[in-house]
Amino acid sequence: MIKENKSGVTFPKGFKAAGVKAGIKKSGNPDLAVIISETDAVAAGTFTQNKVAAAPVYVSKKVISTGTATAIVTNSGCANACTGQQGLNDANKTTQIAARELNINPNDVIVASTGVIGVTLPMEKIESGIKNAVAALSSTGSESAANAIITTDTYIKSLTTTIEINGKEVRIGAIAKGAGMIQPNMATMLCFITTDANIDQVRLQLALSSIVEKSFNMISVDGDMSTNDMVVILANGQAGNDKIIKNDENFQLFYNALSELCTQMAQKVAADGEGATKFITINIHNAKNFKEAKKAGMSVANSPLVKTAFFGEDPNWGRVLCAVGYSGVDIDPDKTTVKFGNILIYANGTGIQFDKEKLHKVMSEHDITIDIDINMGKTNATVWSCDLSYEYVKINGEYHT
Template sequence: MINENKAGVTFAKGFKATGIKAGIKKSGNADLAIITSDTEAAVAGTFTQNKVAAAPVYVSKDVVKTKTAKAIVANSGCANACTGQQGMDDAHKTAQIAAAELNINKDDVIVASTGVIGVTLPMDKIETGIKAAVPTLNNDGSDAAANAIITTDTYTKSLTTSITLDGKEVRIGAIAKGAGMIQPNMATMLCFITTDANIEQVRLQTALSEIIEKTFNMISVDGDMSTNDMVIVLANGQAGNNKIIENDENYQIFYQALSELCCQMAQKVAADGEGATKFLTININNARNFRDAKLAGMSIANSPLVKTAFFGQDPNWGRILCAVGYSGVDMNPENTEVKIGGITIYSNGLGAAFDKNALQDIMSEHDIAIDINLNMGSTNATVWSCDLSYEYVKINGEYHT
């Protein structure tokens, strides 16, 4: 079972965290987080596919290649993206400062940033902040860390779950940020996951890479792909289960738990879209293949006309069908069926008769399901998104460099 739990990244054995105000954000809110493992941990990561990637993405990719890590340092308020060699130097220096304070190897430090693009890190504040933060690391510091990584989020995102392997309790916890500039691959977000599972790094990376494709890479708020996205998993083995090295029953149990946690966290990110008033679950059924199902779902999720219709509580099936039609997937409008909240509104090439009052009640709800039956195959996929409101324009119109 997945739980909304502020224990987050300190839920698993052997992890500490903290979050402080380093003065990076103009708002004066918390803006520097540190997460550590008491022992060496296997590390896995997935990163933005934007070719304009931020400096910390490159630095952290190199850390993942070493297969182990012991710490994560993340700041908000400054993305350290499009900052040239200075940005790379600052990302490396951030890891170096943290490593010195934690008495670990620099190559064991993941670095992450989020915030305004094109601005260099205030390294004096970063250094002072890290030195101030390290002594405050504790077993209950996850919520402070979660607060320190958010930007336009309206709430912190923290989940935990546990499973049993070889008679041992294995815990998994996560924190994430993300509300705008959300479009895979990956979504604009930082997600840090910790677990005390004993698992081989290659197996951990395989699991994460596969899971991402049907969770975090299935959400969209506004169709914009960020420069800084990453999902990092640290597994320190302190649960004491037999090491997972093969695709056996233990691996499948762990895989399922991690997948469920990522799925729910992805939904929380989509639901917290900037200015969102609706959380949209878009189910594409009976597509020829997964690619078609995802393309159709994303086309609906990214359509400004569809998104604004839901903000206005207008069940405009024409906009939905149109988005599927231009998505590039194999479809025949005569065979396609569209439902909102389980009510059929389009079928057999025509708008369907329906109870307008019942549908209006559904459109007034926060959580709304859109079901598209393509009747072209047997593959299904789900995309999660939100509406597009006046507030989204206000937030991003006022978000200046």
């Protein structure tokens, strides 16, 4: 069972964390976090597919390619993106500072940044912040770390779960940030996951890559892909279960637990979209394949007309059908049906008469489900999104250096 638990990344055995105020954010809020495994850990990660990737993405990809990592250092308030060679130098220097303070190898330090693009890291503040965070590392420090990574989020996102493998309790914990520039693959999103599972790196990467595709890569707030996204997991083996080295029953147990945690975290990110007043679940039914199902769902999720209609509580089903129609997937309007909640809106090529009072009640709720049956195959997919409000424009109109 997934729990909203503030212990997050320090819930599994052998992990510590801390978040501090380094002075990077103009607000003076916490802005630098360190997460560390007390013992060697295998590591896996997925990263933004934006061709304009931030410096920490390049550095952390190299760390992940080694298969191991011990620590994560992340800052908010400055993305260190579009900063050229200086940005890469600063990201590498961050690993070196952290390695020195933690007495580990720089190649075992993952770095991440989020915030304003085109601004170089204030390295004196980064160094001071790392020193302070390392001094504050604690087995109860996850909440402070979660606070240090958020930007326009309205609350911290922290989840945990427990499973049993070979009679051993295996724990998984995570923290995440993300509220705007949310469009796979992935989003302006950082997610750090820890586990004490004993699992080899190949299985860990296999699980994470597959799970991200159907969780974090299925959310959209505004259709913009960030430069800094990453989902990273560290596994230190302290649970003591027999090592998972093949795709057996134990791997499936771990996979299912991690999948559920990532799915719920992805939903939290979408629900906390900048200025959001609605959380919208878009179910695509009976598409030809997963690629087409996702494409149709994302087309609806990214439509400004759909998103503003839900903000205004306007049952304009034509906007939904229109978005599916231009998505590029193979559909036949006469075979397609659309439901808002449990109310059938469109079928047999035409709109359906519906109870306006009941539909308005559906539209006025915070959680709204759209079901679109394409009837062209047997594959389903779910995309999570939110509405587009006046507040979104205000937040992003004022988001500057």
